[in-house]
Amino acid sequence: MTEARPAPRRIVLAGASGTIGAAVAARLAAEGHGVTAAPRAALADPAAMAAVMAAARPEVVISCIASRSGAPGDAQAVDYKANLVLLDAAKAAGARHFILLSAICVQKPLLAFQHAKLAFEAALMASGVAYTIIRPTAFFKSLSGQVRRVTAGKPFLIFGDGHLTRCKPISDGDLARFIVKAIDNPEMSGKILPIGGPGPALSLRDAGELLFQAAGKAPKFSSVSPQLFTYAGRILGLGAPLSGWLAEKAEYARIAHYYATESMLVLDPATGEYSAELTPEYGSDTLQAHYQALLAGV
Numbered sequence: 001m002t003e004a005r006p007a008p009r010r011i012v013l014a015g016a017s018g019t020i021g022a023a024v025a026a027r028l029a030a031e032g033h034g035v036t037a038a039p040r041a042a043l044a045d046p047a048a049m050a051a052v053m054a055a056a057r058p059e060v061v062i063s064c065i066a067s068r069s070g071a072p073g074d075a076q077a078v079d080y081k082a083n084l085v086l087l088d089a090a091k092a093a094g095a096r097h098f099i100l101l102s103a104i105c106v107q108k109p110l111l112a113f114q115h116a117k118l119a120f121e122a123a124l125m126a127s128g129v130a131y132t133i134i135r136p137t138a139f140f141k142s143l144s145g146q147v148r149r150v151t152a153g154k155p156f157l158i159f160g161d162g163h164l165t166r167c168k169p170i171s172d173g174d175l176a177r178f179i180v181k182a183i184d185n186p187e188m189s190g191k192i193l194p195i196g197g198p199g200p201a202l203s204l205r206d207a208g209e210l211l212f213q214a215a216g217k218a219p220k221f222s223s224v225s226p227q228l229f230t231y232a233g234r235i236l237g238l239g240a241p242l243s244g245w246l247a248e249k250a251e252y253a254r255i256a257h258y259y260a261t262e263s264m265l266v267l268d269p270a271t272g273e274y275s276a277e278l279t280p281e282y283g284s285d286t287l288q289a290h291y292q293a294l295l296a297g298v
Contacts, residue, residue, distance in 0.1 A: 005031055006184035012056050012095070014038040014086050015064030019141060020101060023176035024064055031180060040065075043082035046089065053093035060183055061090040062099045067113050070255050071248045075113035083120045087127055097130045097189070099182050104135040104194050107267045111255055121192070130189050132182040136175055137196040137264040137279065138167035140290045143207045147294050150211050155222035159260040162205025162221060166276065167264035168196025169207075171290060174283025194266050197283050201265060201276035207287060214291040229257035 011028060015021035016037040028035045036056035042048040043065065063083055067075040083100070090098055102121060106114045124131050146156050159165075170178075178195055182188040202210075205221065212219040233253035240247035263274035 008032040008034060009059045009183060010034045010036075010057055011060045011062060011183075012036045012038055012053060012058040012086075012090070013062045013064070014043060014082075015066070015101070018064055018066070020139070020172055020175060020179075021064035023172040024062060024179050027173075027176040027180045028062075033180075033183075038086065043085055044077070046085050049085050049089040050092060053089040053095070057093060058090065058095045060097045060099065061086060061095045062101075062179065064101045064179075066101070066103075067116070069248075069252075070111065070113040071251055072112035073244075073248075075116040079113055079116035080120045080123075084123060087120075087124060087129070091127060091129055095129065097132070097183070098124060098127075099132045099179060100124060100134065101179065102133050102135045102192075104137050104264050104266070105258070105262065106135065107194075108262060111258055112251060113255075132185075132188045132190075133192040134175075134179055134182070135192060135194045136170055137194070138169040139175070140169050140171050140197075140285075140287060143167075143169055143204075143287060144290070144294060146208070147211065147291070150208075150215050150217065151295065153217075155220040156208035156211065158204050158208060158221050158223055159226050160223060162208065162223070163203040164226070164261055165259075165263040166201040166203050166206075166274070168199055168201050168276070168279055168281060169287050170195065170197035170283060171285035174285050178282050194280060195282050196265070196279045198281050198286060199276065201263075201279070202287065210288045211291050214288060214295055224260075226257050226260040229253045229260060233257065 011033050013025055013035055016025045038052055042052050063086055065078055067078040102117050106117050109115050109118055121133055209219055233250050236246050236250035240250050265274040265276055266278040268275040268278055
């Protein structure tokens with residue numbers, strides 16, 4: 001895909017306070033675009049969002065919002081309804097392009113937040129507004145939660161043998177650059193684009209090996225069975241019809257099991273298997289360099 005820098009555009013960015021959104025905001029500013037950050041509160045208020053759009057007069061709208069918990073209610077409110085408010089206001093304000101940050105896991109939807117994301121993707125594609133839907137694989141952040149465990153001398157936790165899943169993680173900066181280059185790019189318009197970072201595809205154990213190497217420590221792993229999440233989900237699910245709290249906890253268990261057992265790679269429609277070869281790569285930032293940078297600041 002071309003890397004030509006587009007002319008400066010008026011852009012409304014939703015989700016600018018999040019990790020990826022902040023990286024996108026920085027990239028937009030560096031390229032000279034005029035950026036208005038959509039207030040999170042306005043995403044639940046059509047009138048407020050319409051006022052934001054009317055003032056900003058955006059040519060492009062970028063949504064980096066996502067449910068923070070993945071719980072059914074929050075997913076419906078954020079991944080679907082808030083994005084729909086954003087889209088309706090964008091259309092009314094005359095925006096000509098809507099760029100959506102989605103997730104690669106929606107290709108095998110088993111969870112509430114995945115269905116909410118897919119529902120909005122469908123609404124966006126049917127809206128008449130030019131769109132680009134970007135589905136990244138794992139983020140560096142999602143593979144960085146055990147840095148302090150390792151530095152404290154504790155084992156790196158894996159599921160099963162550590163090779164149940166694989167991904168091509170992508171950095172915030174590389175993903176932000178990919179999102180921003182969709183602006184005025186006909187090669188990316190009207191498409192759903194899965195994207196990963198530079199390969200090869202890594203298993204959880206591979207990520208652990210890289211972290212131990214960066215920390216200068218001998219690898220030490222401890223295995224957890226994904227079945228624990230299955231059992232927890234079933235037990236909590238028994239009380240779900242009577243308790244919203246239990247229903248949410250049951251969903252969290254299902255989310256944990258999903259990420260413990262499903263790869264974040266393109267699902268080959270011909271074989272039904274995840275394929276590293278079919279998962280596009282972009283950028284230059286590596287997970288090992290990311291670990292080294294994190295460890296330097298610990």
